[in-house]
Amino acid sequence: MRSPLAVLILFLCLALTQAHAVKISVLNAKPGQCPAIAPLVADLNTVQFPSDWTVYIACDAGTWQDVLRKTEVTQTDAALTVREQKLTILNSSMYTPSFSFEPYVQKTTQGVLRHELGHITCNTGSEDVADRFAHTGSCRIPPIRKTEPLSR
Numbered sequence: 001m002r003s004p005l006a007v008l009i010l011f012l013c014l015a016l017t018q019a020h021a022v023k024i025s026v027l028n029a030k031p032g033q034c035p036a037i038a039p040l041v042a043d044l045n046t047v048q049f050p051s052d053w054t055v056y057i058a059c060d061a062g063t064w065q066d067v068l069r070k071t072e073v074t075q076t077d078a079a080l081t082v083r084e085q086k087l088t089i090l091n092s093s094m095y096t097p098s099f100s101f102e103p104y105v106q107k108t109t110q111g112v113l114r115h116e117l118g119h120i121t122c123n124t125g126s127e128d129v130a131d132r133f134a135h136t137g138s139c140r141i142p143p144i145r146k147t148e149p150l151s152r
């Protein structure tokens with residue numbers, strides 16, 4: 001049972017209990033019209049974005065295509081972050097069963113969010129650094145352990 005009203009109420013409850021958390025905004029739809037909101041809110045409870053950040057979600061394919069066109073981003077169909085404007089935009093289709101994570105390093109929606117958080121926390125445009133952050137929670141390359149040269 002997932003009526004739009006129930007989703008909206010859930011969203012409002014979570015929004016109220018998260019007054020100091022990241023702002024979530026729906027592009028071109030009301031929150032009650034966007035089924036991805038509930039799982040997104042759940043993800044953002046685990047992957048905590050800065051409180052001054054706004055996470056936008058594009059709830060239909062046309063809106064997402066507009067986002068890609070306006071931001072001139074081409075390499076993703078999942079999410080993108082504009083650090084200068086303190087915003088991250090997600091494609092809601094990431095939250096549908098038909099979405100394929102196969103082309104991505106990250107294999108879950110939470111992984112994608114951690115990757116975007118990596119761009120933010122590490123203040124970098126580097127995909128490698130963002131992926132490292134997604135996997136280790138650290139921006140830095142772990143120190144290389146010195147190994148003895150092989151000898152015969």
Ligand SMILES: [Zn+2]
Pocket residue numbers: 115116119126127130
């Ligand atoms: Zn990235």
